[in-house]
Amino acid sequence: MPSYASVMDDIKNLSPSDKEKLIKFFEQVITFGAHIDGVADEIKESRFSKGKVCPHCGHHEVSRNGKYKPSNSFEYRQRYICKNPDCKKTFTDFTRSPIYSSKRSMNKWIIYAKCMINGLSLRKCVEYVGISLPTAFYWRHKLLDAIRLFMGKGIVGGIVEVDETYFAESFKGNHKKSSTFKMPRKSRKRGKQSNVRGISNELVCVVCAIDRVGNIFAELACKGRIKTSNLERMFNDSIEEDSILCTDSHPSYIKFAKNLGIEHQQIKSGKHKEGIYHIQHINAFHSSLKNWIARFKGVATKYIVNYLYWFKWLQFFKNEKDTIKSKNFIVHSSAARSDTKIADFKHRRPVYA
Numbered sequence: 001m002p003s004y005a006s007v008m009d010d011i012k013n014l015s016p017s018d019k020e021k022l023i024k025f026f027e028q029v030i031t032f033g034a035h036i037d038g039v040a041d042e043i044k045e046s047r048f049s050k051g052k053v054c055p056h057c058g059h060h061e062v063s064r065n066g067k068y069k070p071s072n073s074f075e076y077r078q079r080y081i082c083k084n085p086d087c088k089k090t091f092t093d094f095t096r097s098p099i100y101s102s103k104r105s106m107n108k109w110i111i112y113a114k115c116m117i118n119g120l121s122l123r124k125c126v127e128y129v130g131i132s133l134p135t136a137f138y139w140r141h142k143l144l145d146a147i148r149l150f151m152g153k154g155i156v157g158g159i160v161e162v163d164e165t166y167f168a169e170s171f172k173g174n175h176k177k178s179s180t181f182k183m184p185r186k187s188r189k190r191g192k193q194s195n196v197r198g199i200s201n202e203l204v205c206v207v208c209a210i211d212r213v214g215n216i217f218a219e220l221a222c223k224g225r226i227k228t229s230n231l232e233r234m235f236n237d238s239i240e241e242d243s244i245l246c247t248d249s250h251p252s253y254i255k256f257a258k259n260l261g262i263e264h265q266q267i268k269s270g271k272h273k274e275g276i277y278h279i280q281h282i283n284a285f286h287s288s289l290k291n292w293i294a295r296f297k298g299v300a301t302k303y304i305v306n307y308l309y310w311f312k313w314l315q316f317f318k319n320e321k322d323t324i325k326s327k328n329f330i331v332h333s334s335a336a337r338s339d340t341k342i343a344d345f346k347h348r349r350p351v352y353a
């Protein structure tokens with residue numbers, strides 16, 4: 001029978017690296033213990049904020065349909081059945097959420113969310129959460145696909161700073177498991193910039209916009225240089241009327257603002273601040289985005305949108321406490337109905353807005 005004294009003796013005899021692990025373990029238990037209990041309830045509330053709805057067809061008439069015990073919990077939970085005669089499917093409070101059908105405990109998901117909030121590498125996630133590398137990868141994009149649905153493109157208004165930034169097109173992850181994939185060009189060392197100077201088709205263009213009340217727009221626009229048509233397509237319904245557009249002197253924005261019928265303030269390069277019209281916020285946003293994304297050592301173009309939304313979420317909720325953030329990341333990712341499946345990863349394509 002272990003006693004306090006015997007446990008303390010055991011701890012003293014642990015190797016330094018095991019002591020380190022123990023400290024991490026206690027940090028997690030202490031930090032999250034108080035928060036985990038309420039998460040399932042919060043997920044329920046946010047998913048069904050307008051009353052119970054069938055997650056398969058959106059029908060509002062549903063009835064209770066017995067209880068079930070999920071494999072990752074000791075508690076029995078309610079099951080429902082849809083009363084739409086064409087659907088009649090059963091569902092739970094978690095159906096079509098990232099954690100649905102997971103064999104791992106909520107605890108692990110929240111620790112994983114904490115790793116994501118800190119922008120840890122997949123290998124670090126494996127170490128902290130105790131899951132395999134493929135699972136860590138799967139969870140990352142399963143959660144981000146859902147966060148993307150939760151946040152949506154969003155709307156910017158008032159004084160809106162817009163600018164574009166470029167990333168090297170990357171086919172990372174495409175070659176290994178596919179017998180049919182052919183690299184369209186000689187491969188680069190990962191994370192390295194493109195071989196060609198200037199803006200070529202080896203770069204993909206990301207357009208971001210930010211307004212003065214903190215709304216953020218960040219999407220993958222196109223391959224190569226940005227065109228007015230790309231801007232028009234991607235900003236469709238995402239800029240409020242009567243907005244004032246602040247951009248650099250790139251010509252695509254002139255036509256874009258003109259066609260949209262909104263005021264346009266162009267900030268000439270070298271000139272940084274012209275009263276309230278400037279592009280300092282968007283420049284700062286881009287440099288912190290680039291800085292943050294560099295840790296992933298080259299992001300596959302087909303996943304870049306997920307990283308944009310990951311960063312956007314972090315920026316949006318940067319003033320929340322860390323423990324609240326981890327919990328909210330899971331609650332938010334469960335709010336929308338998402339259906340990411342491992343089988344779909346192979347066929348994934350870049351998501352151009």
Ligand SMILES: [Zn+2]
Nearest residue numbers: 054057082087
């Ligand atoms: Zn239904």
